[in-house]
Amino acid sequence: MNEHEQVLSEEELDFLREMMNIGAGNAATAFRQMLQCKVEVVIPDVAVLSPQEAIYTLGDPSLPVTCAKMSTLGDVLGDLFLIIEDEQKARLTHLVEQAVGLPDRKAPLADYKVKNLPSSLQSLKLEDLSVFSEISNILAGVYLTAIHDFCKLNIYHSVPTLGTDMIQALLDESITVLSNGIQPIILVKNEFAVVETQVVTFLLMFPSKESLQRLINSIKDARRKYGFE
């Protein structure tokens, strides 16, 4: 941590965390509707850090992941990634298949155990992708709405494009073009659980240079407006 440490103060970062927390609460409602069972959401971890620090938070640059890439439009321009590691992806797919999958594979979620995942789930399938697309739509939507509600910024996101590869390979174009290699990005670690299965995903927000400044100013303004300071 060096030059971007001053981007947001610890108090302002807390305010951002609180916004994301409200977003996560809404995500729980959306997941509950989609999976038709009780979904618990853990308070998300939020950090503002350099792209390299974000990659090392998840693993090393060659970590195999699946991601949904979206563009943000409106008041904040940039890219948005939802990233899931392979092992987590298998859990997620299994979980969704149990809940809304094929009739013969449908089982009550209470009996659900994640211990022995079938190996077929380790590889990428079409169904995984549509599930993951839907989840990325939900998560991007709730967090952007939370930012909108507090900061009065209108941010929209495009339809997700999916990719599976090494994490840095998927991100490096955005790191280069939007973040100039060093400009901070926003990392949100989302964790939700069904029965005793937890699924972790990471949302990475790469605002363009001007948009980052606008976002930061809006967070500071909103915090003042809500009576902090």
Added chain:
Amino acid sequence: MGEGVVTMAPYVISSLGLGSCVVVALYDTRQKIGGLAHVMLPSSSHFQVGHKPYQRADKAIATLLEGLLMRRASRQDIVAKLVGGARMFSYEDDRSLGIGQQNVLSIKDILRREQIPLIGEDVGGHHGRSVEFHLDSGKLIVRSIGREERIL
């Protein structure tokens, strides 16, 4: 990303997770002195980027070359290899050159101008790559997910 190293046998230099970025490896085949740069952008004039010397193609190759010559490599024995420059996401209606392809074209142009022979490449496509540069043999090992390892 945007880093570079110059060293000699028996070291191994690696660079992980290349997407649109390109790795340029320069190698003195006789004295086994070599260097590797992880290039992010085609040229200094293209975008405004920070100050790391290896981030941009033109500066990166100049810096590598300088590093090799400082270690007493001889100019006429230096050869080059390229890896990376993929386009990780493709959109149907997008016909422009991706940043990966721009990187590759720009680096090839500079190598031609510097009269450094390009003796191996694994560039383009839509997949990520990791590279290991073995200074004792001058070989580059390229790994991708779900693909056979390639040796350049």
